[in-house]
Amino acid sequence: MHPSEEIYCEKSSRLRGKTVVVGITGSIAATECFATIRDLIRHGATVIPVMTEAACDLVTVDTIEFASGIKPITKLTGQAEHIKHMGDARSADLLMVYPATANTISKIANGIDDTTVTSMATVALGNGIPVAVAPAMHEAMFRNPAVEANLKKLENMGVIIIGPRSDGVRAKVATKDEVVSWAFKLLCGNDLADRKILIVGGRSEEPIDDMRIITNRSTGLMSVSLARRAFERGADVELWMGAGSVEIPDYIKTRRFETVEDLVEMVPDINHEIVIVPAALSDFAPSKMYHGKLPSEEGFKSDFVPVPKVLPLIREKCDTVIGFKAESGFTDKELVDRARLRLNEYGLRAVVANDIDAAGKSSSAALLVTADDATDISGTKIKISDCILDYCAAKL
Numbered sequence: 001m002h003p004s005e006e007i008y009c010e011k012s013s014r015l016r017g018k019t020v021v022v023g024i025t026g027s028i029a030a031t032e033c034f035a036t037i038r039d040l041i042r043h044g045a046t047v048i049p050v051m052t053e054a055a056c057d058l059v060t061v062d063t064i065e066f067a068s069g070i071k072p073i074t075k076l077t078g079q080a081e082h083i084k085h086m087g088d089a090r091s092a093d094l095l096m097v098y099p100a101t102a103n104t105i106s107k108i109a110n111g112i113d114d115t116t117v118t119s120m121a122t123v124a125l126g127n128g129i130p131v132a133v134a135p136a137m138h139e140a141m142f143r144n145p146a147v148e149a150n151l152k153k154l155e156n157m158g159v160i161i162i163g164p165r166s167d168g169v170r171a172k173v174a175t176k177d178e179v180v181s182w183a184f185k186l187l188c189g190n191d192l193a194d195r196k197i198l199i200v201g202g203r204s205e206e207p208i209d210d211m212r213i214i215t216n217r218s219t220g221l222m223s224v225s226l227a228r229r230a231f232e233r234g235a236d237v238e239l240w241m242g243a244g245s246v247e248i249p250d251y252i253k254t255r256r257f258e259t260v261e262d263l264v265e266m267v268p269d270i271n272h273e274i275v276i277v278p279a280a281l282s283d284f285a286p287s288k289m290y291h292g293k294l295p296s297e298e299g300f301k302s303d304f305v306p307v308p309k310v311l312p313l314i315r316e317k318c319d320t321v322i323g324f325k326a327e328s329g330f331t332d333k334e335l336v337d338r339a340r341l342r343l344n345e346y347g348l349r350a351v352v353a354n355d356i357d358a359a360g361k362s363s364s365a366a367l368l369v370t371a372d373d374a375t376d377i378s379g380t381k382i383k384i385s386d387c388i389l390d391y392c393a394a395k396l
Contacts, residue, residue, distance in 0.1 A: 005069060023096065039176045181232050260307040261308075339374075
């Protein structure tokens with residue numbers, strides 16, 4: 001057994017049965033390919049690596065063969081590899097050029113075909129096979145008007161541009177997580193294609209003084225999982241995020257808020273078809289904020305006042321709102337009853353009722369409650385996200 005087989009479907013089987021050709025070109029970012037190829041395999045993909053001569057100077061053929069379990073294509077032979085993998089009904093499902101240099105981008109855009117990777121792209125585009133490119137180069141090269149024009153030309157040809165991540169000096173190649181998410185988006189069905197979805201997540205933080213806050217226990221994992229899966233299922237997704245302890249994917253359009261008041265000020269900007277609100281928002285805030293730091297040795301007292309309820313404000317801007325209701329110490333029937341009270345009070349389409357006593361770091365006990373039904377959707381945050389989005393796709 002090749003070592004690549006040991007990790008096959010290790011994370012999921014979402015890409016099982018899919019073949020991804022990864023075209024590796026001569027950027028130093030080619031060193032990122034090993035991890036990206038392995039992650040695609042962990043989700044079930046068969047990965048066929050194709051390397052330009054310049055790429056072979058940066059990463060060895062043996063390294064990429066170890067990563068994929070398949071000997072890389074480094075030249076075209078009498079086997080007509082570009083036709084074999086891109087030319088008929090048995091062809092690959094996706095060509096991912098990762099990384100894509102300015103040179104390769106410009107050649108593909110202008111029909112120049114003189115490397116293994118550009119040959120793959122020529123046939124793929126002519127045969128209607130999805131093509132995605134992940135640029136990687138110096139920032140000045142990326143901003144070159146000719147390169148910008150060629151990227152625009154590729155977009156007009158239907159090529160997906162993934163990334164890059166700019167640090168002001170370098171246009172860095174997209175992360176493996178972004179590449180895998182795009183593979184899901186392109187290969188696993190787009191039942192939420194072009195639906196505008198807003199996720200409001202994380203926790204609010206109400207200041208007591210310049211150092212201390214009152215807040216809730218929330219990592220923000222649920223909201224990030226929802227945003228990621230909505231993106232992967234084709235949605236035009238935006239994340240409004242309070243505080244949290246999970247990394248937000250840089251390819252998810254994100255706005256931040258700190259306090260409930262901050263979020264209230266953002267509500268007029270809602271123009272989405274669906275709003276899902278797993279945010280842990282404060283019910284109360286100190287009646288006044290002290291500037292500076294209150295001396296800890298003296299102690300202090302503070303009166304608390306209610307803050308505005310945000311769900312009714314969101315509901316005024318959007319007809320389809322899904323709320324969350326976190327409770328402790330209730331039976332399932334009591335959870336459903338309390339969720340329906342919230343649903344009816346605010347005119348929500350559905351409420352996800354959480355039992356916080358059964359919650360873990362990556363999983364939760366949850367019920368999807370509507371006016372007519374209550375469905376157990378307990379499991380990992382990813383599973384819960386998919387159940388909520390399944391409801392959106394099927395019912396809305």
